[in-house]
Amino acid sequence: MSEKRRGETDLIAHYFAPLASQDASFGLSDDAAFLSPPQGYDLVVTKDLLVADIHFFANDPAGRIAQKALRVNLSDLAAKGAKPYGYLLGLGLPQDWSESWLKDFVDGLKEDQARYDFALFGGDTVKSPDRLTLSVTAFGLVPKGCQIIRRNAQVGDCLYMSGTLGDAALGLLARLGTLPANLDERHKNYLMERYLLPLPRLEMRQCLLDHAHAGMDISDGLLGDAQKMALASETCLHIDVDAVSLSDAARAVLRLEPSLMSLILGGGDDYELLMAIAPDKEEAFLKQAQGLDQKVTKIGAIEQGAGLDLSSSQGWLDGQDMLSFEHF
Amino acid sequence: MSEKRRGETDLIAHYFAPLASQDASFGLSDDAAFLSPPQGYDLVVTKDLLVADIHFFANDPAGRIAQKALRVNLSDLAAKGAKPYGYLLGLGLPQDWSESWLKDFVDGLKEDQARYDFALFGGDTVKSPDRLTLSVTAFGLVPKGCQIIRRNAQVGDCLYMSGTLGDAALGLLARLGTLPANLDERHKNYLMERYLLPLPRLEMRQCLLDHAHAGMDISDGLLGDAQKMALASETCLHIDVDAVSLSDAARAVLRLEPSLMSLILGGGDDYELLMAIAPDKEEAFLKQAQGLDQKVTKIGAIEQGAGLDLSSSQGWLDGQDMLSFEHF
Numbered sequence: 258m259s260e261k262r263r264g265e266t267d268l269i270a271h272y273f274a275p276l277a278s279q280d281a282s283f284g285l286s287d288d289a290a291f292l293s294p295p296q297g298y299d300l301v302v303t304k305d306l307l308v309a310d311i312h313f314f315a316n317d318p319a320g321r322i323a324q325k326a327l328r329v330n331l332s333d334l335a336a337k338g339a340k341p342y343g344y345l346l347g348l349g350l351p352q353d354w355s356e357s358w359l360k361d362f363v364d365g366l367k368e369d370q371a372r373y374d375f376a377l378f379g380g381d382t383v384k385s386p387d388r389l390t391l392s393v394t395a396f397g398l399v400p401k402g403c404q405i406i407r408r409n410a411q412v413g414d415c416l417y418m419s420g421t422l423g424d425a426a427l428g429l430l431a432r433l434g435t436l437p438a439n440l441d442e443r444h445k446n447y448l449m450e451r452y453l454l455p456l457p458r459l460e461m462r463q464c465l466l467d468h469a470h471a472g473m474d475i476s477d478g479l480l481g482d483a484q485k486m487a488l489a490s491e492t493c494l495h496i497d498v499d500a501v502s503l504s505d506a507a508r509a510v511l512r513l514e515p516s517l518m519s520l521i522l523g524g525g526d527d528y529e530l531l532m533a534i535a536p537d538k539e540e541a542f543l544k545q546a547q548g549l550d551q552k553v554t555k556i557g558a559i560e561q562g563a564g565l566d567l568s569s570s571q572g573w574l575d576g577q578d579m580l581s582f583e584h585f
Numbered sequence: 586m587s588e589k590r591r592g593e594t595d596l597i598a599h600y601f602a603p604l605a606s607q608d609a610s611f612g613l614s615d616d617a618a619f620l621s622p623p624q625g626y627d628l629v630v631t632k633d634l635l636v637a638d639i640h641f642f643a644n645d646p647a648g649r650i651a652q653k654a655l656r657v658n659l660s661d662l663a664a665k666g667a668k669p670y671g672y673l674l675g676l677g678l679p680q681d682w683s684e685s686w687l688k689d690f691v692d693g694l695k696e697d698q699a700r701y702d703f704a705l706f707g708g709d710t711v712k713s714p715d716r717l718t719l720s721v722t723a724f725g726l727v728p729k730g731c732q733i734i735r736r737n738a739q740v741g742d743c744l745y746m747s748g749t750l751g752d753a754a755l756g757l758l759a760r761l762g763t764l765p766a767n768l769d770e771r772h773k774n775y776l777m778e779r780y781l782l783p784l785p786r787l788e789m790r791q792c793l794l795d796h797a798h799a800g801m802d803i804s805d806g807l808l809g810d811a812q813k814m815a816l817a818s819e820t821c822l823h824i825d826v827d828a829v830s831l832s833d834a835a836r837a838v839l840r841l842e843p844s845l846m847s848l849i850l851g852g853g854d855d856y857e858l859l860m861a862i863a864p865d866k867e868e869a870f871l872k873q874a875q876g877l878d879q880k881v882t883k884i885g886a887i888e889q890g891a892g893l894d895l896s897s898s899q900g901w902l903d904g905q906d907m908l909s910f911e912h913f
Contacts, residue, residue, distance in 0.1 A: 266813065286817035287734045288801060289665050291727075292628040300620040300628070306675040306709045306720055337617050347634035347675070347720045381634045385718065392634055392675045392720035399619070406615045473616060485594065489614035 262356060265382055272363045278343055278376035290345070290378040294398060300342070301397040303333035309351075309388035314432070319358045320365025321453050322389070327369050329476065330395035331457035332528040336474040338405050338465035339397025341375035347392030349385025373459060403466055407489035410471035410533035416494060416557040417542075419458045419530040421504040422479055426524025427517065428452025437513040444506035451504075455528035460549050468542040471533035478523040482531060484565055490533075493562030498522065498569040502554035518573045533559055590684060593710055600691045606671055606704035618673070618706040622726060628670070629725040631661035637679075637716035642760070647686045648693025649781050650717070655697050657804065658723035659785035660856040664802040666733050666794035667725025669703035669787070675720030677713025701787060731794055735817035738799035738861035744822060744885040745870075747786045747858040749832040750807055754852025755845065756780030765841040772834035779832075783856035788877050796870040799861035806851040810859060812893055818861075821890030826850065826897040830882035846901045861887055 263271060274285045281290040294300050307326050309315040317325075327344065334341055346366075350359075370376060378396070428448035430436045436445060457474075465472050471490060475482045479501070487494045501522070503511070510517055532553075534542050546553045560566065567574055591599060602613045609618040622628050635654050637643040645653075655672065662669055674694075678687075698704060706724070756776035758764045764773060785802075793800050799818060803810045807829070815822045829850070831839070838845055860881075862870050874881045888894065895902055 266809075266816075283734055283736060283817075286736050286813075288661050288804075289629050289631040289667075289725075289734075291665075291732055292630060293729065294622070294628075300622075301617050302620060302673065302706065302722075303617040304673040304675055304707060304709050304720070304722060306677055306711045306713075306718070308677055308711055308713050308718070311712050311714070333616050337619075339617075345630065345632040345722060347632055349634055349636055349718065378630065379632060381632050383634045383636055384639050385634075385636050386639070387715035390634070390636070390677065390713065390718050392632070394630075394632060394673060394722040397617075401621065404619055406611055406617075408611055408614050476616075481594075485614075488594075489611075 262354070268382060272359060273377060273380070276363065276366055276370060276377040278378055281343060281378045285379060292378070292396070297401050298398040299401050301334060301337045301339040301399055302394060303330055304392065304394045305329045307391040309390070315389060317453060319361035320368070323362045323365035324369045324454060326391040326393050327366065328455045328457050329528065330393045331373055331459060332455060332474040332476065334395055334397035335457045335459045335462060336405070336472045336530050337397065337399060338403060338462050338469070338472065339399045340462060341373045341459070342396040342398050343376045343378040344396065345378050345394040346380035348380065348382045349390035350382065351389050352386055400466070405465055405469050405472040407471055407473050407486045410486055410490035410492055410559050411535070412492055412559055412561050414470055414533035414535055414559040415539055415555055416496065416559060417532045417534055417553050418475070418502060418556050419461060419551060419553055421502045421507065422527055422529065423507050423521025423524060424448050424451035424504050425455070425526035426520050427507060427510055429526070436510060440510060440513060444509045447504070447506045452526060455526065457528060458530050458551065460551050461530060461546065464542060464545045464549060464551070465532065467545065468534055468538040469532045470535055473531050475527040475529045475531050477525045479527070479531070480523045480565065486531065487564050490559070491563070493560045493564055493566050494557060495560050495566040495568070496557040498567055498573045499571045500554065500556045502552065596710060600687060601705060601708070604691065604694055604698060604705040606706055609671060609704070609706045613707060620706070620724065625729050626726040627729050629662060629665045629667040629727055630722060631658055632720065632722045633657045635719040637718070643717060645781060647689035648696070651690045651693030652697045652782055654719040654721050655694065656783040656785050657856065658721045659701055659787060660783060660802040660804065662723055662725035663785045663787045663790060664733070664800045664858050665725065665727060666731060666790050666797070666800070667727045668790060669701045670724040670726050671704045671706040672724065673706050673722040674708035676708065676710045677718035678710065679717050680714055728794070733793050733797050733800040735799055735801050735814045738814055738818035738820055738887050739863070740820055740887055740889050742798055742861035742863055742887040743867055743883055744824065744887060745860045745862055745881050746803070746830060746884050747789060747879060747881055749830045749835065750855055750857065751835050751849025751852060752776050752779035752832050753783070753854035754848050755835060755838055757854070764838060768838060768841060772837045775832070775834045780854060783854065785856060786858050786879065788879055789858060789874065792870060792873045792877060792879070793860065795873065796862055796866040797860045798863055801859050803855040803857045803859050805853045807855070807859070808851045808893060814859065814861070815892050818887070819891070821888045821892055821894050822885060823888050823894040823896070824885040826895055826901045827899045828882065828884045830880065
């Protein structure tokens with residue numbers, strides 16, 4: 258291929274400057290951005306690195322790759338009750354990038370910037386010879402002093418999750434062609450879409466600010482992430498495995514292959530929220546979530562002790578080693 | 586190798602939590618950091634992505650790799666007159682990472698955090714199968730409203746640089762063994778060290794805040810970066826090539842191989858400052874820089890027009906295409 262491609266300066270001016278915030282980044286004409294959070298707000302910052310064929314498939318549609326990189330960060334912001342403010346993009350382009358790929362990638366960014374109302378603050382573009390590498394630093398705003406963090410989970414809190422669990426982990430299997438062959442095509446497609454494109458639960462933002470002691474997103478699997486909340490808050494997280502919320506597609510998979518329950522509980526890429534809610538706020542929390550048309554499900558409680566305490570009366574835990582779930 | 590290595594949670598707790606700011610990151614027990622810039626200050630943010638064997642050699646000492654990743658970002662902060670505040674680290678570890686490599690890497694971070702007085706706010710650790718990939722987002726503080734940016738260069742300003750030019754680009758040649766063989770070993774070592782480890786000019790911080798209209802760090806070569814300042818400020822940057830400040834080592838190289846002047850002017854990794862200083866502030870600027878023991882050199886002026894205007898009465902420009910210098 259001898260397609261003529263732009264140099265870095267031209268590439269920034271052509272593709273990225275139109276995405277940029279004028280206020281903070283001067284249209285990307287500088288190598289730094291200036292942020293002045295509005296009066297009464299703190300900045301929340303989070304960073305995720307995504308590597309081709311580790312966190313996404315190199316041949317996924319470019320726009321979806323871009324959106325996944327944004328959304329895994331937006332999911333972290335959602336878990337802190339933060340409103341998206343802006344982001345920095347580190348783009349490591351492999352040797353064989355093309356102008357049409359980059360255009361689709363940028364269109365994906367543009368679409369999600371509009372959808373979630375935030376802007377590009379700056380970034381860096383470099384060569385990454387072997388594989389596409391993306392680094393997003395996302396900024397959000399929360400009212401000053403509002404810190405919904407893991408360590409604030411308290412004994413007696415109810416444990417809630419948003420949405421449904423395990424769809425993305427099963428979607429990855431669907432993508433790899435290793436789900437039971439007789440699974441309905443419709444379910445397969447639903448799961449693959451859930452793997453391709455996370456849905457950050459930003460609608461839950463105010464609900465968390467109003468009612469949650471602790472919140473985090475489930476990105477490394479429910480069991481691994483619940484363990485982290487237990488560790489940070491010096492509590493024990495009791496999880497009733499039977500109560501975990503599952504999609505119709507996940508239920509259909511389990512009917513064919515029950516042993517995949519361990520993947521549902523321990524696999525990653527859910528980007529749902531895990532929340533510790535004080536019992537006296539539970540009713541208001543549920544009402545507010547319902548008003549927002551957001552599915553939330555009680556899956557356990559915060560107890561004295563350490564680590565995880567799993568229970569199931571339906572036999573999900575029989576003969577399974579549910580506690581080995583480190584992905585790195 | 587079957588060395589036992591830590592999982593991600595343990596790795597963060599063991600190596601990175603001790604580097605972290607308690608205030609912002611709760612000892613890395615959360616997936617987001619909360620920043621509340623002190624009253625009267627704005628945040629400056631900058632991001633650089635570094636890829637093994639593109640931006641450093643994979644077999645460079647681990648501590649020096651860590652410090653280079655921090656310092657290329659600190660150099661951006663210096664150019665904005667910003668005081669280092671903290672950073673996020675995205676760490677993409679190749680398959681073959683070892684505990685001893687990581688320990689040295691973290692020791693390098695620790696050393697520079699103490700040297701430049703700033704803390705780790707958070708980050709992300711992932712697999713990067715082919716090569717080490719580092720993404721640093723650095724935060725600095727400037728007095729509210731102080732924006733020393735490229736676009737503010739004004740016609741009539743004097744153009745200054747800090748330090749000496751081209752040492753790192755020549756150091757890379759030294760490293761590759763392609764400098765003239767009869768160059769003094771002492772010079773070779775000096776240049777290689779300059780490539781290995783940038784010196785962010787943070788001492789110049791107050792001097793920039795007090796006197797500079799525009800500032801940027803020279804990271805992609807003087808000619809490329811001066812072009813960017815010209816573009817952003819809609820001016821022409823006149824550069825007197827004879828005036829460019831060179832180290833003894835660079836002079837020694839040029840005596841043996843004069844054609845390397847184009848590399849000195851166009852090569853990258855200098856991490857010196859390029860500054861536009863109003864003529865009526867020039868005297869105070871020079872006095873302050875001298876008081877700080879910082880070498881600054883007038884290399885030209887900001888003029889009406891566009892792009893670069895290079896001059897040399899010593900023949901440096903003869904027969905050279907100095908204006909093709911895009912690195913990406």
